[in-house]
Amino acid sequence: MPELPEVETTKSGIAPHLEGKQIKEIRVFEPRLRWPIPSDLATLAQGATIVSIERRAKYLLFHTSAGTVIGHLGMSGSMRIADLNSPRRKHDHVELEMADGTLLRYHDPRRFGAILWAGDNWAEHPTILALGPEPFDELFTGEYLFQATRKRSIPIKTLIMTNAIVVGVGNIYANEALFMAGVRPKRAAKRVTRAEAYRLRDAIVDVLTKAITQGGTTLKDFVNSDGQPGYFAQQLMVYGRDGEPCITCGEVLKLVVIAGRASVYCPSCQR
DNA sequence: AACGGCACCTGGTCGC
């Protein structure tokens, strides 16, 4: 999926087209996503006005005058603003048509995404309740991350990808941040020093910030709300580069699998 | 409680 930068890119792309507008109709063509799209979603939201669109972790929150719709892009989802007359493509599962003719299409080949109704108390929704701090929140400090690593035997890479610790860090940016901080992905979290935790926190914030300015990373099918790819893939230092030389020291980058996810690191720069 | 592994689903790529 879309990790945090791709969701942020999607949000900032669609928000200006939708905020302040009235929902004319929601059309669901395929409700079988990660969880079924509620069958009464269209009825509940019809006629409501979209007040604001917010990103929380990798979720998109559509705050309407009738309640909040929670969206998630899963591994392969995207949302784009489209012309009403353009043909619907395969895997376009949902259409949101506004009163002024603006059309949003939700596209998700693997259907790992979700569209849920949260009513008025969206903050109490279990999926939102379980989330840790945003990486850009002042709560997410080096000291916070260091304390979170104490007594944890899981690999540090798994820890920074754990949503209860910090949200938004997926496989690509976990690899990149660990390289930037000089820490091997498989190291037990409790073996990370305070200085390393501080560096890692900075690296996470840094890589996510840069990726957002580049419109996110497109490996295969991520497109922004205009249907354009993100350009951060050109700046990836380790992800997808196993067997190639380290950009810092020239050592051959290695691949290990952690929790089923490809993890690439430099054996020389990362200890 | 913490942790590793698996499942969900489609499609692209690679080797034979």
Next chain:
DNA sequence: TGCGACCAGGTGCCGT
């Protein structure tokens, strides 16, 4: 050209 194996941006749930 065809076919099967394997891999992919996430995350909830299962058993140990």
